[in-house]
Amino acid sequence: TAFAAVNFYVAKKEGKPVDWKKPLLTYSRPKGEYAGVEGFRVMLDFFVNVPLSPTGYRVRYSVDGEGPFDVTDWSPIWLEGLSDGEHIITLTLIDRRGKEVPGWYNRNGRKIVVKTGAASHH
Numbered sequence: 001t002a003f004a005a006v007n008f009y010v011a012k013k014e015g016k017p018v019d020w021k022k023p024l025l026t027y028s029r030p031k032g033e034y035a036g037v038e039g040f041r042v043m044l045d046f047f048v049n050v051p052l053s054p055t056g057y058r059v060r061y062s063v064d065g066e067g068p069f070d071v072t073d074w075s076p077i078w079l080e081g082l083s084d085g086e087h088i089i090t091l092t093l094i095d096r097r098g099k100e101v102p103g104w105y106n107r108n109g110r111k112i113v114v115k116t117g118a119a120s121h122h
Contacts, residue, residue, distance in 0.1 A: 023050045023101045025059060025093035027108040030079070039084070039116035044077040046091055057101070060092045070094070082114045 018024070028045040050057045052072050059071040063079060064087050071077060079089075093106040100107060 018103075018105065020049070022103060023057060023093060023095075023106070024048065024103065025091060025101075025106045025108070027091050027105075027110065030089060030112045031110055033113040033115060035115040036117070039082065039114040040080065040118075042079045042082060042112070042114070044079055044089070044091075048074070048093065050093075056096045058094050060094045062090045064088055068092075084114050084116055084118065087112050087114060 024047075026047040028047060030042045030044065034042050044061060046059060048057065048059065052058055052074055054072045060068045061071065061077075062068045063082070088109055088111055090109040091107070093101040093103070095101050
């Protein structure tokens with residue numbers, strides 16, 4: 001797995017830098033728009049710097065408030081059957097007690113847009 005991270009500042013240095021040694025979740029995808037056939041099967045992808053397991057750290061996700069679903073191993077996750085339009089994907093890093101891991105990056109949400117045109121073919 002390749003991952004590189006850097007703390008950088010714009011204008012002036014302020015705030016605390018990220019502690020890269022603490023548990024960290026980085027949301028990779030989905031992001032943006034998925035048109036045509038890309039919208040039928042959308043990959044959910046992320047990076048964590050801790051091992052995932054059913055009894056340890058896990059990534060919890062929801063789609064449009066549906067879920068939550070827990071990811072306990074790092075393997076591809078495909079979101080299928082999303083309707084055309086906007087969708088909200090939320091990812092959260094969870095500890096072995098089922099609690100959200102503190103940290104600015106450990107809870108992320110994004111809006112994506114699916115435009116398969118499937119509804120117009122019926």
